[in-house]
Amino acid sequence: MTTADYDQASLPDLLPLYYRRLFPFSQYHRWLNYGGVTKNYFQNREFSFTLKDDIYVRYQSFSTQNELEKEMQKMNPYKIDIGAVYSHRPNQHNTVKSGSFQALEKELVFDIDMTDYDDVRSCCSGADICPKCWTLMTIAIRILDRALRDDFGFRHCLWVYSGRRGVHCWVCDEAARKLSVVARSAVAEYLSLVKGGDETVRKVVLSDPIHPFITESLTVVERYFSQYALLGQDILGSKEAVDKVLALLPEDILFLCYFQTEKNPEMRWDTLRSMAQDKRTTAKKGHYFEMEIMLQYCYPRLDVNVSKGVNHLLKSPFSVHPKTGRISVPIDLRELDRFDPFEVPTISLICEELDQPKTEEEQEDTMENENKKEAGERRKMRDYKRTSLAKYVKLFDNFLEGMAHSRKGEVLKNSQKHFPPPECQNETFDRPMYQCL
Amino acid sequence: MPNRCLASSSRTMQFYSRRKKLIGNSQTEQLYGHCLQFYGQPPIENISLSEFETFAVDRLKLLKTVENLGVSYVKTSELYTKKLDSTKDDRKPQTGPSEYEKRRKDHISHFILRLAYCQTEDLRRWFIQQEIDLFRYRFNHLPSKNIREFLQYNNLHYHTISIDKKKNLMDKLVTSSFAVSGSTVDCQDFYKVPFQDALDLVRTRKVYLNGGYVYIPHQDIVTIVLNDFRTRLSKALALTARSLPAVQSDERLQPLLNHLSHAYVGQDYSIQKSIGKISLEQIDPLSAKSYPLCMRQLHRGLRDSHHLRHGGRMQYGLFLKGIGLTLDQALQFWRSEFVKGKVDADKFDKAYAYSIRHMFGKEGKRTDYTPYSCMKVILSNPPSQGDQHGCPFRHSDPELLKQKLQSYKVSPSGISQILELVKGMHYQLACQKYFELTHSVRTDSGFSLNHPNQYFMESQKLLGGPGAGVKVEVKREDNPATKPPNPIKNTVGGVSSALFNQSSKC
Numbered sequence: 001m002t003t004a005d006y007d008q009a010s011l012p013d014l015l016p017l018y019y020r021r022l023f024p025f026s027q028y029h030r031w032l033n034y035g036g037v038t039k040n041y042f043q044n045r046e047f048s049f050t051l052k053d054d055i056y057v058r059y060q061s062f063s064t065q066n067e068l069e070k071e072m073q074k075m076n077p078y079k080i081d082i083g084a085v086y087s088h089r090p091n092q093h094n095t096v097k098s099g100s101f102q103a104l105e106k107e108l109v110f111d112i113d114m115t116d117y118d119d120v121r122s123c124c125s126g127a128d129i130c131p132k133c134w135t136l137m138t139i140a141i142r143i144l145d146r147a148l149r150d151d152f153g154f155r156h157c158l159w160v161y162s163g164r165r166g167v168h169c170w171v172c173d174e175a176a177r178k179l180s181v182v183a184r185s186a187v188a189e190y191l192s193l194v195k196g197g198d199e200t201v202r203k204v205v206l207s208d209p210i211h212p213f214i215t216e217s218l219t220v221v222e223r224y225f226s227q228y229a230l231l232g233q234d235i236l237g238s239k240e241a242v243d244k245v246l247a248l249l250p251e252d253i254l255f256l257c258y259f260q261t262e263k264n265p266e267m268r269w270d271t272l273r274s275m276a277q278d279k280r281t282t283a284k285k286g287h288y289f290e291m292e293i294m295l296q297y298c299y300p301r302l303d304v305n306v307s308k309g310v311n312h313l314l315k316s317p318f319s320v321h322p323k324t325g326r327i328s329v330p331i332d333l334r335e336l337d338r339f340d341p342f343e344v345p346t347i348s349l350i351c352e353e354l355d356q357p358k359t360e361e362e363q364e365d366t367m368e369n370e371n372k373k374e375a376g377e378r379r380k381m382r383d384y385k386r387t388s389l390a391k392y393v394k395l396f397d398n399f400l401e402g403m404a405h406s407r408k409g410e411v412l413k414n415s416q417k418h419f420p421p422p423e424c425q426n427e428t429f430d431r432p433m434y435q436c437l
Numbered sequence: 438m439p440n441r442c443l444a445s446s447s448r449t450m451q452f453y454s455r456r457k458k459l460i461g462n463s464q465t466e467q468l469y470g471h472c473l474q475f476y477g478q479p480p481i482e483n484i485s486l487s488e489f490e491t492f493a494v495d496r497l498k499l500l501k502t503v504e505n506l507g508v509s510y511v512k513t514s515e516l517y518t519k520k521l522d523s524t525k526d527d528r529k530p531q532t533g534p535s536e537y538e539k540r541r542k543d544h545i546s547h548f549i550l551r552l553a554y555c556q557t558e559d560l561r562r563w564f565i566q567q568e569i570d571l572f573r574y575r576f577n578h579l580p581s582k583n584i585r586e587f588l589q590y591n592n593l594h595y596h597t598i599s600i601d602k603k604k605n606l607m608d609k610l611v612t613s614s615f616a617v618s619g620s621t622v623d624c625q626d627f628y629k630v631p632f633q634d635a636l637d638l639v640r641t642r643k644v645y646l647n648g649g650y651v652y653i654p655h656q657d658i659v660t661i662v663l664n665d666f667r668t669r670l671s672k673a674l675a676l677t678a679r680s681l682p683a684v685q686s687d688e689r690l691q692p693l694l695n696h697l698s699h700a701y702v703g704q705d706y707s708i709q710k711s712i713g714k715i716s717l718e719q720i721d722p723l724s725a726k727s728y729p730l731c732m733r734q735l736h737r738g739l740r741d742s743h744h745l746r747h748g749g750r751m752q753y754g755l756f757l758k759g760i761g762l763t764l765d766q767a768l769q770f771w772r773s774e775f776v777k778g779k780v781d782a783d784k785f786d787k788a789y790a791y792s793i794r795h796m797f798g799k800e801g802k803r804t805d806y807t808p809y810s811c812m813k814v815i816l817s818n819p820p821s822q823g824d825q826h827g828c829p830f831r832h833s834d835p836e837l838l839k840q841k842l843q844s845y846k847v848s849p850s851g852i853s854q855i856l857e858l859v860k861g862m863h864y865q866l867a868c869q870k871y872f873e874l875t876h877s878v879r880t881d882s883g884f885s886l887n888h889p890n891q892y893f894m895e896s897q898k899l900l901g902g903p904g905a906g907v908k909v910e911v912k913r914e915d916n917p918a919t920k921p922p923n924p925i926k927n928t929v930g931g932v933s934s935a936l937f938n939q940s941s942k943c
Contacts, residue, residue, distance in 0.1 A: 152632065153649025175633075175649070183633055186640035209612045211642050 006325030006346045012052060014347045015076040015320070021383045022350055023072070023318060024393045029065035030400050031172075032082075035407045044104075046083030046090040048313050049075055050322075058083075058313075059090040078322045081313040085177075103311035105178055108154075108171035108187065111314065112140045115165065116301040119198075122233050122241065127323075129165050129341060135228040137167050138336055140300035143217045144169060145333065147191055151213060156403050158396075159331040161344055163321025167331065168314060172403060181310055188307040193217070193299050202248050204295040206288040218291055221298045226266060229297050236265040236272075248296060249289050317396070320347050329392040330399065345388035353387040469540040471583070473575050475591050475669060480545045486689060489549060493697055496546035499524065500567040503574075505885075521574050552684055553697035555677040560698055565670050572666055576659055581626070584658075593665060595628040595658065603627055606645065610652060613645035617654060625655045635661055712761045714903045717770055723760075727896035727904065729889045730829045730871055731814060732756050734841075738825035743778025748818055748826040750789075752809055754796050759808035759890035760904050764797045810888045811865050830855075830864040847874050872896065 033042045047060040049072075062068040072080075084103035086093070093101045114133060118125045121133045141159055148154045148171060156172040179187070193214070196203045206214065229235050236242055249272075262268055276290040306312055319328050325346035331339055384393055484492075506520050534542070547568070554564035579587065588595055603610070603622055610622050635651045637660075638644040644651045653661060685691045715723070724736040735753040739745050745753065750771075757767055771793055772785050780789070794800045811828065820827040829838055835856055842852045851874040858867035869886040873879055876899055886892060897904035 150648070151646045153647075179633070183636055186636040189640040190642055190646070209615060211613055212609050212645065213642060215612070 006348045008322055008325070010348065011078060011320070011322060011325075012076070014351050015078070016073070017351050017354065018320065018347055019069075019073045019076060021354060022387065022389060024384060024389075024396065025065055025069050027393060027396050027400060028318065029068065031396075031403075034172075034174075035404060037407065040089075041085055044086045044089055046086060046103075046311075046313070047316075048081040048083060049077035050079035050081075051075060051077055059093055061090040061092075078320070080316040080319040082316045083313045084311045106310050106312070108176040108179055108184060109307060109312070109314050110144060110169040110171075110188075110191075110302050111162075111166065111306040112137060112144075112168075112300055112302055113162075113166040116303070120233075120235075120297045122235075127165050131340070131342075132228075132232045134341060135224055135232065136298065136300075137341075138339070139220060139224050139228075139298050140302075141167060141169075141331070141333070141336060142220045143300055144191060144302075146216060146220070147213060150216075151190075152187065155406065156399070158317065158399055159333065160317045160328050161326070161331055161339075161341060162315060163319070163326040163328045163344075164324050168328075170314075170317070179310075181308055184310070185304065185308045188302060188304040191300070191302065192304065193295055194301050202292070202296075204292040204299065206292055206295075210288070210291075214291075214295075217299060218294065221294050225294055225298060226269075229294075230265040230269055233297070234265065235297060236268040242268075245293060248293055250287070327389065327392070329389075330395045332395050345392075350384075350387040350389050354383060356386065469537055469544070471587060471590060472536070472540060473572070473579060473583075473587060474540075474544065475666060476544065476547050476673075477591070477669070479548050480541075484545065489690075490693055492542055492546040493549040493553070493693070495542070496550055497697060500550075500564075500571065503567045503570050504563075518574065518577075550697065551674060551677050552681065552690075553694045555674040555681060556698065561671070561674045565667060565674070568670060569663055569667055573659060573663055576662060581655070584655075588662075593662065595630050595634075595653075595661065597626045598629055598652065606652065609645050609647075613652075614643050616643075616656075621654055621656075628653050628655070628658050628661075630658075630661055634665065637664075713763055713766075715761045715766075717766060719903070720770070723893075723902070723904065726875075726900060727893050727902065729868055729892040730841075731827065732889055732893075733845075734829055735825050739774055743774050743776075744780070746824055746826075748820065748824055750792070751796070752814060752826040754793060755806055755808040756889055756893075758796060758806075760893050764794065764799065767793050767797070808888070808890050811868070812887065814889070815864055828864055828868075830859050830867040835859060842871070845875070847871070868892070876900075 029042065032045055043061060043063050045061060046058070048056065048058045049060060050056050062071060084106035087100065087102045087104055088096045114129050114136065115126060117136055121136070123132045124130050145157055145159065148157050154171050154173045154176055158170040158172060160168045160170065162168055194203045234241060235245055262271065273290045276287060279287045306314065315328060317328050317330060321328065325348055326344045327347060329344055384390055502524055506517055511517060550564060554560045607619065607622050610627070611617055611619060629650045630653055632639050632646055632649055632651050635644065635653065638651060639646060644653060685694065724733050728736060732753060735745065735749050738749065739753070754767065762770065768790055771789060772782065775785050775789060776782050791800060796806050798806065815828045815831045820832050829841065838859070839852055839856065842855065855867045855870050858870060865886050872886065872892060876896060878899065893904055
């Protein structure tokens with residue numbers, strides 16, 4: 001069984017169940033508390049809820065995990081967004097002297113939306129996605145995750161399926177959370193290669209020297225290009241598609257005559273490629289049009305505005321997508337190529353799974369733990385584990401473990417400042433357990 | 438002169454009245470151990486009011502020089518450097534100030550000017566810009582050993598990478614930046630800088646980035662350091678502004694600080710070389726030929742209504758003194774005009790004559806007031822309904838200004854040029870354009886308009902009139918015409934242009 005039928009109308013019935021028995025509050029709080037290192041970090045965090053009938057409430061904040069749970073169970077939000085950590089409790093912002101209420105920190109976030117690729121995907125458009133174009137997300141995650149880790153040195157990046165047509169990235173490193181607006185904008189610009197809107201035909205322009213970041217990104221694109229673009233999207237198949245590609249080439253390259261005889265897209269691409277390389281060796285200026293084409297068709301397109309603002313609100317992990325019913329679940333980067341957005345559990349599925357009779361294994365487990373924990377907690381722990389949500393919560397746990405480990409490492413490092421340990425590599429010390437590509 | 442005290446501006450305001458604080462040698466060594474500093478610590482000592490004033494004015498003159506040169510020359514070019522070099526005090530320590538004294542003056546004067554320039558966004562921007570340019574010039578003069586010391590001393594954790602590491606990264610370094618070649622990597626030190634300190638390079642992907650650090654050749658480390666300097670100074674000025682009310686309540690300092698931020702340090706036209714050379718009959722034709730627009734407007738207003746309000750009397754009266762009228766001539770001039778109006782001779786003598794004598798320093802404090810500079814006219818005392826003073830380019834409605842220029846027979850294309858400048862808030866340039874159009878000349882880079890009396894004198898020189906006077910030596914540095922600058926971009930040397938120029942020239 002993969003997906004139970006989801007109907008938006010049933011949300012009012014499903015949400016209470018979800019928030020009472022399935023939503024991973026403990027892990028959620030553990031995340032946003034960040035080890036309790038900074039005072040009031042959780043308390044000063046803004047949440048916003050979209051309630052039934054599109055009622056939107058901002059500046060929600062909570063003192064404890066318990067309070068968060070109670071409120072969410074009371075309000076049963078359709079959508080949850082996470083905002084910044086402010087200077088004061090957001091739910092008291094009206095009592096603060098104007099000008100003093102400031103957004104201080106927030107994770108560095110990225111939002112990749114499939115609709116931004118409409119001009120280069122032929123299989124779907126708008127809010128639709130399919131296995132063919134989903135590869136774009138795979139490519140985006142690989143490229144950006146590598147850059148965030150290797151180039152910027154960030155270690156704790158949580159990639160989350162948005163629930164419908166894209167992915168989000170939450171960079172949770174302390175250094176990332178403390179970045180200014182200017183810095184966030186600079187990071188986003190560094191990562192941007194595709195520029196221009198509807199009126200721009202050639203959206204990627206490369207010139208000498210080719211920065212190592214571009215080289216690395218191209219390496220990723222090349223792994224997928226043949227399968228995704230040449231075969232899947234058939235960009236050199238029909239005349240219409242070919243024309244679009246040729247529109248990106250300088251005028252003096254006459255491909256059409258070659259394409260009359262050669263119909264195989266992969267052969268066509270090889271031709272194009274070798275022409276480009278020839279041109280590079282003969283012409284004075286660097287011409288990189290075959291690279292520009294690959295990037296224009298495949299390179300991640302991110303919305304700089306989402307990443308820039310410290311106070312920008314973004315959909316929370318484990319939030320439900322009202323239109324599709326899918327839960328915004330973390331993505332396992334170790335299994336990235338196998339991730340299927342259509343396999344992501346919906347709220348109706350996991351609620352249904354709750355009603356399944358317990359398996360033998362689980363019954364044994366129950367009896368063992370009965371005396372150790374409170375009844376309610378026990379039930380909760382068992383509950384999500386019985387559903388398809390389990391593996392995603394486990395992923396989240398691994399991610400949180402990685403961060404906790406880093407925090408310990410920092411404390412140790414600071415205390416060792418006066419007594420440096422023998423030659424040791426910090427990399428292995430803090431290897432994130434969550435993911436590695 | 439009794440010892441006064443210097444307020445430390447960057448932290449809390451602390452006044453040490455009558456308490457001498459001796460600074461030990463070790464402390465001074467530490468404080469002034471380097472010829473270049475970030476001005477992180479405010480000075481904590483007592484200085485006299487006169488030293489306070491001298492230091493401040495001298496630094497202001499230096500910053501104005503920096504500004505002027507920055508307009509005419511590329512800031513890192515040899516010519517620029519040579520020109521700035523020539524402003525240095527090259528006297529030997531035996532006769533001139535010692536190295537320690539120079540550094541101390543540099544330190545103290547910077548902090549005094551912070552007090553004067555922290556108050557508004559425009560003032561801050563101007564001050565930061567000149568201080569940065571000055572810092573860049575000095576930093577580029579440091580030998581590399583001193584640079585390393587400087588970085589260390591100021592906790593800028595920019596370490597150089599080893600030669601081996603450089604070799605390993607050679608490819609990456611060269612392909613990351615257009616400006617970096619193989620020989621750059623071989624010959625220069627490369628610094629490892631946290632990416633947050635080099636955002637412009639990161640944003641444009643002009644640098645090699647790895648593990649959160651960018652790798653920058655020595656030639657570019659200046660930019661990083663300057664950014665740091667700018668950030669620190671910007672924050673400090675914001676803090677200073679908050680503490681300012683306490684400082685301004687000290688009435689010894691308040692007038693000086695106000696004067697500094699409106700300072701015009703060029704010629705003050707108080708020494709009238711052409712005194713007595715102008716007769717009253719010449720005033721009407723002179724007003725049409727050689728007056729700047731503001732004075733022409735005032736004169737017109739006076740002739741038409743036989744009266745001017747106080748602001749107008751001050752602005753015009755001092756101008757007249759500047760062009761060479763004697764006290765007697767002035768009294769005659771004003772009386773003859775006022776009695777044509779509602780004022781009889783008696784009332785004039787009682788009420789208005791006193792203030793005219795006051796202008797000439799013959800009454801009260803006997804201060805010899807100086808004619809207003811453009812900046813003063815533009816910045817202070819904006820006119821209200823019924824006033825005629827102020828700067829027409831600044832204070833007049835553009836439509837009215839246009840009509841006035843039309844009535845003065847300025848060409849339509851000239852008028853639109855002027856209005857463009859006004860729109861861009863380049864009031865003095867607009868006036869300069871007016872000068873050019875009414876005299877049918879092009880002014881070269883040597884002429885930068887910042888005083889109504891300067892306008893008058895230059896005009897008279899051109900026309901060979903009596904008001905030209907003997908060529909007066911201008912105290913500030915003029916920009917010689919070595920290359921013809923763009924008259925629009927080449928802003929005038931006064932502070933007001935920098936204050937009003939949103940598009941700065943870097």
